[in-house]
Amino acid sequence: MNNKTFKVTYDPLTELMAYYADKKGEKKEKAARAGTVEERLKNRIIDGDRVEMQADLDEAMKKYQPLDIINTILLDGMKVVGELFGSGQMQLPFVLQSAETMKTAVAYLEKFMDKADATTKGVFIIATVKGDVHDIGKNLVDIILTNNGYKVVNLGIKCAVETMLQAAKENNAHAIGMSGLLVKSTLIMKENLEVMNEQGITIPVVLGGAALTRRYVEQDMRTIYKGKVFYANDAFDGLHFIERVVTGKLEYPTGSAFDHDDEDDKLTGTEAKIAAAVREDERYKREGKGERESGRVGDERSNVSQNVAIPKAPFLGSKIIDEVPLDLVFQYVNEVALIRGQWQVRKGKLKEDEYRKMLEEKVYPDLEQLKIKVKSEKLLQPKVVYGYFPCQSAGNDLIIYHDDMKSERLRFTFPRQTDDRHLCLSDYFASVDSGKMDVVAFHLVTMGKVASEHSAKLFAANNYKDYLYFHGLSVESAEALAELWHKRIREELGIAGKDAKELKRLFSQGYQGSRYSFGYPACPNLEDQTKLFELLDGERIGVHLTEEFSLEPEQSTNAIIVHHPEARYFNIK
């Protein structure tokens, strides 16, 4: 036996007991709330605390209109609740408690509200779909719309599509809103739309709920439903939707990425790419090119040009860039995606100049400060690994060779469009039959582990705003670095001559070639990232591929980079 023993100098149990010795949880909760009335009310919603709330509401009404209290202060609180729930830090019972508090507050404020507009602006049917009992979001929609002068027929939970259609008919409704929290509810919504098609019904539909994504609605649902269908991110999105329905302005967005209304402003980097793919498809069809291609079957190749110049790779294999100046990365941050998408600072009902003023006075200074802090404390640590590899295509496969350009190293298999142009990612590369050797680039970029850790720290410390700002910047910085390095790769390949002069245009593919991240329509198979990792060995820059094929830290992204001049985002149905 060892002749030494150990003495405990610090015991968490003793510490914990000492720490809570004078704390009787109950007492602590009952203590008067601190802070401004705005903070108090917001925190009441978050904590689900209704006790003596009326006094706070009365005080707030000295400063604000009742509706403003709901729209800004109270709904802000609910947003935090939603985030906490979504990140798994708040269980359902507590969410319900918050919703009830919200309801109590609204019921009280309603007594002071102007309901002068006796005529309703429009009629809206809402329901939680069959098999789903979650109605917090849906009921918020009810509250917001009702207080904005719409008649809302709330059909409750577990509602069959037949019931919705009947109610729509009886009430002569303008639109139907379907809600649901469960993943399976998104399938039910899809089925509901199919049922409506079967019955020849084309009433506008808006879909909302935690498991839904904009992509799923705009990409999948829109191809199914013969009427118009929209995605609503929150109650205000729902309001925006119904306003456009009754004013006859409900149209799907078209045109280029930076020529659109509010709807597209909300698209973040990822979603903007999807939207671009969908638009590209639409443009192609409008121009009548689709028909020329009809008749292609099976795995038949598209008509992508086969005789394009193949650039020379500066080196073969992969290379690590350990440090990229943050100032350079920040130049490439898509501020629209950051401010409107990540930070959710939107124009809303503000006039153009009011919004600009707000951006200039509040948001940009915040952004600059944040950038300074990030730089000085090294809260983002950009790293890149990228490389060039000899390759050829064979049907739907892209074969990557060893540096000897003879033996196969690995191969990707990409899906092919079954209609439209019959496009497949492999078509952008010289085929085995051509006898020519082509080149493909891959890159993997990250903002470093510190980005995730700092985000988590802010969140844990209840600094929700700081969290939102920092997390948003970290995610968009990863996108920016990907954009920046894509540009570097174009320069190295000698194909940067066609780059748009204006930086903004780079975000909408203003350059030769394309960059496709795994998971997007053209290369949807996330598992393919294991091959990218084999080529680039991402662990060397601290990026790890999880069992579910997502990247850790989250502030990382990767792509396959194509030099072909015709390469654009495209959609696969």
Next chain:
Amino acid sequence: MKSFLEVLKEKIIVFDGATGTHLQGQNLTADDFGGEYLNGCNEYLVISKPSAVELVHKDYLEAGADVIETDSFGSMSIVLAEYNLADRAYELSFKAAQIAKRVANDFSTPDKPRFVAGSMGPTTKLPSLGHIKFKDMAKSYQEQARGLVEGGADVLCVETCQDILQTKAALYGIVECFEEARRRVPIITSVTVEAMGTLLLGTEISAALTSLEPYDVDVIGMNCATGPAEMSEHVRVLCSSSPKPVFVMPNAGIPENVGGHAHYKLTPAELAQYMTHFVKDLGVSVVGGCCGTTKEHIRQLANAVGGLAPKHREIDFVPSASSLYQTASLSINPPPVLIGERTNANGSKLFKDLLAKEDWEGIVAMGRDAVKDGAHMADVCAAYVGRNEVQDMREIIYRFNTQVQLPIVIDSTEANVIEESLQLIGGKAIINSINLEDGEKRIDDVVPLCKKYGAAVIALTIDEQGMAKTAEKKLAIAKRIFDLCVNKYKMRPHDLIFDTLTFTLGSGDEEFRRAGMETIEAIRLIKKELPAVKTILGVSNISFGLSAHMRHVLNSVFLHYAIEAGLDMAIVHASKIMPLYKIDEKGRELARQLIFDERRYEEVAA
């Protein structure tokens, strides 16, 4: 000749049309039925006028049906008792199968084999409403099944089910019959979704599927009550989530009363059109016609889909438990599935008091409150010293089955209590629990019940040496139990839920300092090594002996790390935990250090 199951894989199987409608069309007299008191007893025609029954079979086989159903819808003793024929149940069932088999054989060729399905109706009793005891009903079905199988039925078809507990009793009887005969034939179960959108007792189709799916049935589907249009939504649900082939047999529309007779409006062409949609677009495998469908309906149906191969379906099957009404997944996002623990004699003083007063309605109210508290399932335990546990559970479970919307977790250590409870539950229950404390005996007693009644089970990491303390030992026990349940008793891994148990950290006892982290690590190991199973934890044990506020904090932080490690379900009352953000950072950190035993030391010379 190919078997039914072989043909099922290759092509769409077409059943026959309505038997009752056909017989009515034959204008049979009271004499044909064997006398005035038997008038309308279709099942007795196999004795009194077999030619009428043969004609039904012949017509449908000529129309192109692959399968004909025996004239035995009500040929079990429970129903025949109404005609004073209870003692002839076996004979009538046997005869019905024998007649059908004879006619089918005349038509059967190697290219187009014809099969006989033994029809087993719902009887006239609803066990969920206390009309009949589970075992009595099962016995009646067992006798009918024996007659049908011995008479030559190739398949058994438990059809027109209205109460899932009745269906479970039928399946229990059928399995007993198979065990006795040492052979089995394929089983079809088919429920009836009323026009209101649920089974008669309010069961959603998804809940019916959850209850029936654990059984060794070969085909699951629906028949009767409505026409195909009203069924389409439910057929979609079945086709998207049933791991078994789907059966659909609609009426020729909803019957309308015309001059006192049921009149069915759906034309043969319309039926064929709907069913083609079900087969081609949704992936239905077995079709046929129920009330009001005729020879012509079946002819057009067989022409439309009889030659098609089954469509491949993408199935989204989610392991779940269910109540008589609803289904509830065994894992949700964000986790965990919460098991309400208030309806427990060991956990709630109120419950104990109500039990002592035999205030059953008060106890039901507590069960209903669990829904409001955010529970997804309700744990029920009536083990209370000095009281009769079996009797108390019977009273409670019988009421919970129809009055509480949540799936039931039967919390008992006694096999007889568990079995009596299972006989009262229409949904898919969870048994809490099994372990290896006394070797394998408890598993030998309880696990066969899971199979017989279609239940999932919670297994504790306890063996002959007691409660496991280290993660490795917990994993080893879990693996041993998994092996017994899955390999010996053929349970499906997704019906196994492991509870890695924990000791309190509140005592400061050196022996238990690592209890929290070992439990958490065990969850991680089990999810890794046995990926199909679920994990569960009674959270509040970790803080036993501490002050109420500390318990709150420690429970919540512990639950957080357990979820991070992969915990699917938690037995906890919402009032015993709080969201993490409500705990100040220091408290949270201290609790974390306590759980992961981050004591600091200083070396001293001995």
